Amino acid sequence: MVSVSMTVNGKAVSAKIDPRTLLVQFLRENLLLTGTHVGCDTSQCGACVVHVDGLAVKSCTTLAVACDGSTVTTIEGLAHDGALHPMQEAFREHHGLQCGFCTPGMIMTAVDLVNRKGHTLDEHTIREELEGNICRCTGYHNIVKSVAAGAQAMAGHK
């Protein structure tokens, strides 16, 4: 067992864990933050995307212990003071989700994309940047619309 401490959604957390604990397991099982999902074993579907130190990472392909000292944001930490994050709002407004399983990873990826590439995103860029997130329900059409709208809305946020 090894000790790990990190800040998750603004709260300091510490635990003793088996070194083989993945970040996603730590979030889901230790912290009961079950909004982060596991959809594959090969680091491709992106349902598990969270932010570590402000950057999107696949929490199924990251050891929890390697995030010692890091700041982690999950889907549960995106809304503040009861107000949805603009990207969350955009997914709802543009019907960017159906079963909802890939959605947390999509939203976390989208927020990271805007953080890196700005608020005006063309369709081609959005589609390329979603390469690591698989959705089986929406055919991506409304996800692309949601991300573009969410990116614009984020310009007026914060």
Next chain:
Amino acid sequence: MSATGIGAPVRRKEDFRFITGKGQYTDDINRPGQTYAAFLRSPHAHATIKKIDLSAARASEGVLAILTGDDLAADKVGGLICGWMIHSKDGSPMKAGAHPALAQGKVRYVGDHIAVVVAETLAQARDAVEKIHVDYEVLAPVVALDQATKSGAPVIHDVAPNNQVYDWHLGDKAAADGAFAKAHHVTKIDLVNNRLIPNAMEPRAAIGDYDSGNDAFTLYTTSQNPHVARLVLSAFIGIAPEHKLRVIAPDVGGGFGSKIFIYAEETVCVWAAKKVGRPVKWTGDRTEAFLADAHGRDHVTHAEMALDEKGKILGLRVKTKANLGAYLSTFSSCVPTYLYAPLLSGQYNIPAIYVEVEGIYTNTAPVDAYRGAGRPEATFVIERIVEIAARELGQDPAEFRRKNFVTSFPHQTPVIMAYDTGDYGASLDKALELADYKNFQKRKKESAKNGLLRGIGFSAYIEACGIAPSAAVGSLGAGVGLWESAEVRVNPVGTVEVLTGSHSHGQGHETTFAQLVSDRLGISIDQVAIVHGDTDKVQFGMGTYGSRSGAVGMSAISKALDKVVAKAKKVAAYALEASEGDIEFKDGRFSVAGTDKSLAFGEVALQAYIAHKFSGQELEPGLKEGAFYDPTNFTFPSGVHICELEIDPDTGVTTIERWTAVDDFGNIINPMIVEGQVHGGIAQGVGQALYEGAHYDANGQLVTASYMDYCMPRADDLPSFVIDTTLTPCPSNPLGIKGCGEAGAIAAPPAVINAITDALGHEDIAMPASPQAVWRAAQKSVHKLAAE
């Protein structure tokens, strides 16, 4: 139309929990004292189990129990079942081999279940699985469909010595042969409908929980139809009687058919919970989903179409071999028969059709319904052969179709179905306009200048949805009726709970069903809760598949609402001291005709519960009504999809440039949600045509067992879609709904392949039309490009 009523693009009520990470999927649920299950799966496609040595595994850390097929037998736990009886041409029943949840003596596909380890942690369970030693006698596998029924092929189930499950037919052979005898032209094709793996993003999961105080079980599971799961687990597998077994299907992350079926894992979890005395949780990983979720499609077909000199279709003959895998999954037998052959008339007036289907066992994962289920296979046959016929006759493929469209309704096809209504020409016209068909040749020339091959492909599909009239499916072999139930509970303050047997796993029922209630009762959708997915709450239901939740599930709600309104009128009559016949209900108010006396819906609800005004009368207190709705016909959504694409002959990469879809879904409750269903369906259909294909090697090993090798459509593989609708309301249900859930997946594959073959100038391409496959095919047509 009100802002939240029928026809409004209401934003989804369920979304808040999903976008905030508060959805509750099965794996998100944890029960006190929970243990973890891991399965030992067969590494061989076909083998007898000589001996299983559990000693090392039992000694492994954290292990609580290891159970095998012997334990199932000792507990008299029944096998998994197939619920639809198909009879062969000779009248003999299909040959269903035993399907124990854990293998008994033999394994029949890679991934078949041999033993379950229950341990304190998942890692411990997996560690112990690796310590189970099985002594196998490896047998030759049956993998290739065309080899399976040959004499001397290895036998998978003793009950089916030639691996044939059934040899079934539909239609009038003599009439079809007659049509071919007088044909001016005959078009022939050989097609493979590639095997797909459904890949809902949430892997299957189950938690079995046993309450020893009440001798009662609870199963949390990823199911599209929890009541059917309970019925099968109770009546056939014998886990517990229905009143002692609660099945909860909480939020479910996509299904597409794959979560209809009753699988080994959930059966084992609920059974093992009692043996272990603690809750048992299993969460499949993606590899397990690839190996052991029921796969879809997998047909090999020869088809022939007889035509007269003008290009009118005279007849159709189809011969299909359908791969059913190693065992018959829950509804597998009906998919390549009654969900397939009756759709082979397409949108066309075809006087004579004869279809033969052989269902075949192979040493591969069971094959069952996957989005569309039988109808995409039928549409692929008819839309490919129609396209090729038009090309062979030198006719425009759109006009060839139009010439053969059914134009008067009702229309009885030669293969069971009676199409109730439709206007196929209207959808075609609109699609041609939206796709800018008239300028296609210009665009093709532009592409050629850039060294690219451009093609256009049509698909005029029809499907049979709203599954289905109970008597009809009963006469065709179904073990159940396919009605739906609903219960509308009005609370004393006028809020409403609707309990439905439909199950939402992405379809947005919490919104669309609430819209219906809002529309009928004149209350806000925020005052409506839709309850589903729990057998202790909802009395019974048949679940969600076959695009049935709108046409059948909502019709049941509609019937129950009628009863609620009828009773509320009686209550209002007492409360308003008027005669019942004078009570009018409009926009949420009950009023006495010709007066200004009225009560809001909520006030009448309160009156119903306090019952002061009709105490002691025949009228009962309370306001709660239920209904069962059994449809009188299938529904027949139809439409035209047009795919326009470019091929890079140097690499074989195909890029979809335009997608146009015009569908007739009858009346639409929420256009936003319907569009989403179409988008997703098209993506899955394009996936089948260009990207996806399950591939087993000669030894029966699944090569495409992860996203490293199974190609899922991604955002950058697809364009945005242009979609629109036409409308002929469905006459057979009270809401005029036809259904939309499967349309895209049904329509898309032939549209893509017709476009690719149009671009290439020849028909020799199979699905998935991967870059490599298209590159090879393009070798035959690049010279043509250069010569143009």
Next chain:
Amino acid sequence: MYAFAYHRPGTVRQAQSALHKHEDSKLLAGGQTLIPTMKQRLASPSALIDLGHVAGLAGIEKKGRNIVIGAMTRHADVASSAVVQEHLPALADLAAHIGDPAVRHRGTIGGSLANNDPSADYPAAALALGATIITNKRKIAADDYFQGMFTTALEEGEIITKVSFPMPSKAAYAKFPNPASRYAMVGVFVAKKGSDVRVAVTGASNDGVFRAAPLEAALHTKFNAKSLEGVSVDHTSFISDIHGSADYRGNLVTVMAKRAVLKAQGK
């Protein structure tokens, strides 16, 4: 995943001694290949030595006519580096298309080169650019470093610390991704420096990354996509799988080489 012990050294020296101390231990860099492999129980190191907290292993600098990149530099940082974008844009472009954005935030150049996956992108750049792999023990020329699929010149206990890329006059990378995995099915890196042209191919061969002599010769004559018309590489040792047989990959090598040349010429 099988159980393992976890170590977090603060210096390269500590990392080296941890590697020595624990038999069958492995270095953990970004983990984007190693962790999935371990999850599938295809690797079972006794210990992981996490390089994530080793000082001085990440960073990008221009040193004379070379771009020097620390082993723990993430793909995303190479892609977005102003220095790389200015002086070695082909490498920034390559890094910007490794895996997906989340993978690029974790994956490192050192990890990629140490693993030498036959479908990885960085080996093509290192080989075509004639990079030098700098370890805690020595400097290894790229031509000597890559020794076949998953095999390199690295010895026991040797840790990559930096990679030095000479700046070419023209260079570009063209990748044909595997439709399913998105790894390179064929990736061709073309680099021209003075009259010297080097072409390295990843993804195609069972022997891992290699230099394509026929393409180099053709481009040496004239650095032009037309020069590659009708020129092909021997594909007998190429990978054949359901996504592409050897001959298809062979075709892609020439096609991607042409596209890389056009890209290098700014076309």
